[in-house]
Amino acid sequence: MRPENYKSVEHPPSHEYELNFGPNHPGIEGNYALKVKLEGDVVTEAKADGGYLHRGFEKLMETRLWMQNIALVPRICVPDPVPMEVVYSLGVEELGGLEVPARAQWLRVLHLELSRIAAHLFTFGGHAATTGMYSNMFWGVTDRDYVLDLFEQMSGGRVYHMYNVPGGVRRDLPDGFLARVSELLDYLERRLPQYDDLFFANAVFIDRARGTGTLTQEQALSWGVTGPNLRACGLSFDVRRDDPYLVYDQLEFDIPTETAGDALARTLVRRAELIQSIRILRQVIARLPGIDGPIRCPLPNPLAWNVPMGEAYPRVESSKGELCFYLVSTGGDRPHRVHVRGPSSMHAVQVLERLSIGTRIEDVAQTMFSLDACPPEVDR
Amino acid sequence: MSEEKTFPAIPPAVSTGIACETKKDSFLQRVMDGFAEFCRARSLFILHYCTGCGAIELPPAITSRFDLERLGVSPMVTPRQADILLITGYVSIKTLKRIILTYEQMQGPKYVIGICSCTVNGGMYWNSYATAKQLNEYLPVDMYIAGCMPRPEAVQEGLKQLREKIESGEANSWEDYFKRYDHYLGNQQHLFGDDWHTPTDVIGEARHYDLLGDESLGEHTVRLEKYLQHHQELGLTNVELEPENKELMER
Amino acid sequence: MSKEIKAVRLDEVLGEMEGAVMQRKRPGRIRVDIEADALPTLLQLLKGRAGYLHLSSISCVDWPEDEEFELVYHVWSYETGVLVSAHTRISKQSARYISVYDLYVPAGFFERDIYEMYGLYFEGSPHMEKFILTEWNGPPPMLKSFDTEEFVRDTFDWKEYNPDWLQEIVAKGGGIVE
Structure with missing residues (x-):
């Protein structure tokens, strides 16, 4: 019923206006902002605004010893810190000519794949929340927590582990650890059908995600998209297989792809990757007890370690895409230059800006989460 | 220079017409205040603003594993309806501006908790040009939770202590x-x-x-x-x- | 097209470029040193003829002794699985270079980043406004001449921290080593 004094109001036709989306916004992953121009509720222009998480890592790393930087690197990407440690260690090993013992390499793979599972579960949770499905967020975060428990047993830290150091890993596994990993993998496999019912095969989610933020193959290639986002466009590229590091060339795994290139395809690729990670971990569990030996090669005194002159460009496949560091040493005890190339520096800036155009305002958050953009990696 | 040092005299308070005449010493007032504080301590809304890396431990703390909602704490999306501003980790200077804007928009009583070592004294970014070092120079901080990063249990414990402080009327940094x-x-x-x-x-x-x-x-x-x-x-x-x-x- | 043909193409391209010094560092990693004015042509040939479609990153290194910036373009070929790092040097006096945005879209981000952090301007890059350091008034922070510790000491104060356990250690003759 209308009140007595109701007068119909002629609203002006909706015209272009600007909206600041973030940094204080639950639909934004982390502390990040987008300035969007809208016409009605359709985005006509988006401008990313970063730097809220800038800590000057690249500068700080130049001021600290090679070994001290181990504490800094995982903090570059908060949800998926392990690839950061590994890529830095790989780079320093390449510069210093260190041979990593076999057992340490297998332990690193174990650590990396557990981290990939944790990161993907977290993304599923976040992505579900942007489509209004909070139960799945609760599930994703809680299941990720079980992985964090394993990290804690392995390294002592839940989120930041500093487990990989140049030359190997910091400590060996505790007793009965592999059995517990195996238990967790069984649990996750049992959970996946439940996730399907709640999330991946949910009509609400499929309707929202299908056709949102669609990337074509040409766009993905020319915009520098990597990782699951590239594979969702039908291009099978994975650093683990195509530029192998550690012992990935001894492991059997598939590179899942989808062809649609939209938010749904990206999520389904991540789901399939989770299964592949479980497969890799099962192989690691089977092989690891047979590989004995040291977990670290002998290192010089870390407080006076002059890494030989040179440069290295190690690459690792993180859960978000291709992660590279460019390390330059002038033969001193500190790096001359460390350049961090995070996958999100493409996804969260140029790709997100372009994909947002034409979507509706409520799908911007979903696009960002489906790209799995990680702002701390952009800002460094 | 002497001109700058002359402070303006404090003008008389402008009557807004809605000011309530408070009598602090009345018995009823004290009972009502105590009751209000009791209620306030049991319904705390955290502003949903992830300012730094410590924010990664908040989803586990809020969701089913640790479940802060048991303590009456839950996230809130707008600053105007939030009670607690959690500063989760280092604050870059760019973020600090936004934090101050946000804090001033929040309605009193409001509480600031600094999570992670970086808010205390710069933490591991002590020599970074981009982060502010001591949070309590720029905002009144009720409590710090140290650690890099503090576990969800620590966050929980911190919020419990804040609740006690609110109940005893000590949390008035705002x-x-x-x-x-x-x-x-x-x-x-x-x-x-x-x-x-x-x-x-x-x-x-x-x-x-x-x-x-x-x-x-x-x-x-x-x-x-x-x-x-x-x-x-x-x-x-x-x-x-x-x-x-x-x-x-x-x- | 087979891997071999593509690999041959790479050698052809590098052979055509005068003054390009190639160095095979390890399987899948090639370093090329080239003059600054020839680098865009090299990238064009690499992309157009040898299939180096992916610009992985552009890194900038400050060499204060030489008064030069070093730019490193890392390009990757999906087909041959080889990463070419093209190195070039720019004098600090001019601090200007040519953008390769037309060739590689990702360059837009990296060039903007280098301009912010080093003050090296790229002509023709579409987004050269600030991105990360919008509220920073100092010199480009990644320059070696900028001392972050000195800046911090000038700008910020530290909280006093002198707990009992530390006082006990100091009383015994120990303490914090500066």
């Missing part, structure tokens, strides 16, 4: 922001430049809450007022409180 506004503003100006200002009229609010102290006004607020006056002359400002006040007085 009053400190009004009472010593000049000090906080000075530190903010030192970092952001002399023309730093926010859309919120903090001094006006302090008058409204009757919290204007000896240190509320000083050399830094003079600078702020000069800047605002200059802007008002140019017609650039969006800080226009007079019309609102007039409207309220007419009622």
